[in-house]
Amino acid sequence: MRHWLAKTEPESFSWDDLVNAPGKTTCWDGVRNFQVRNFMRDHMRVGDLVLIYHSNADPPAAMGVAEVTREAYPDHTAFDPSHHHFDPKSDPEAPTWLMVDLRAKEALTPVGLPVLRATPGLEQMELLQLGSRLSITPVTPEEWAILMRLGGRRERSPRR
DNA sequence: GCCAACGTTGGC
DNA sequence: GCCAACGTTGGC
Numbered sequence: 001m002r003h004w005l006a007k008t009e010p011e012s013f014s015w016d017d018l019v020n021a022p023g024k025t026t027c028w029d030g031v032r033n034f035q036v037r038n039f040m041r042d043h044m045r046v047g048d049l050v051l052i053y054h055s056n057a058d059p060p061a062a063m064g065v066a067e068v069t070r071e072a073y074p075d076h077t078a079f080d081p082s083h084h085h086f087d088p089k090s091d092p093e094a095p096t097w098l099m100v101d102l103r104a105k106e107a108l109t110p111v112g113l114p115v116l117r118a119t120p121g122l123e124q125m126e127l128l129q130l131g132s133r134l135s136i137t138p139v140t141p142e143e144w145a146i147l148m149r150l151g152g153r154r155e156r157s158p159r160r
Numbered sequence: 161g162c163c164a165a166c167g168t169t170g171g172c
Numbered sequence: 173g174c175c176a177a178c179g180t181t182g183g184c
Binding site for chain 1: 180181182183
């Protein structure tokens with residue numbers, strides 16, 4: 001199982017929107033970057049966990065954990081001329097753009113960007129690199145563990 | 161609103 | 173294939 005971080009602008013689609021969606025599930029449409037498409041196509045699998053992050057927000061923050069419930073399939077919004085994400089070059093017979101389905105799994109205590117930047121062990125996170133703009137990025141298991149602790153998720157019950 | 165960083169486009 | 177111009181992202 002892999003871990004990921006997905007950015008979204010809460011003005012257009014927020015963590016709460018995901019929680020309130022039918023089945024707490026949505027198709028993650030609108031990816032128009034080849035590197036991110038390839039992540040989805042080649043590496044995102046059902047059961048992978050995804051940290052949902054609010055970008056262009058005040059404050060920018062990690063909000064909660066979602067789960068991949070459907071692997072990459074064609075992003076139909078690319079075929080719809082009336083849609084904001086329309087791409088005339090994407091042929092329905094050979095779709096350029098893909099999306100996955102995500103389901104909200106667990107809300108976190110929001111973790112703001114300044115905290116992320118100040119936390120030892122997260123220095124190499126893709127999100128925090130200068131000029132990083134990919135909307136979905138891989139997260140290492142070590143980073144994930146730190147992020148879950150920052151988000152207030154309890155450790156597994158200790159042995160006695 | 162500013163601006164740095166990055167991807168894409170298109171002339172050549 | 174180079175690279176300047178342009179559009180977008182996203183923190184501040």
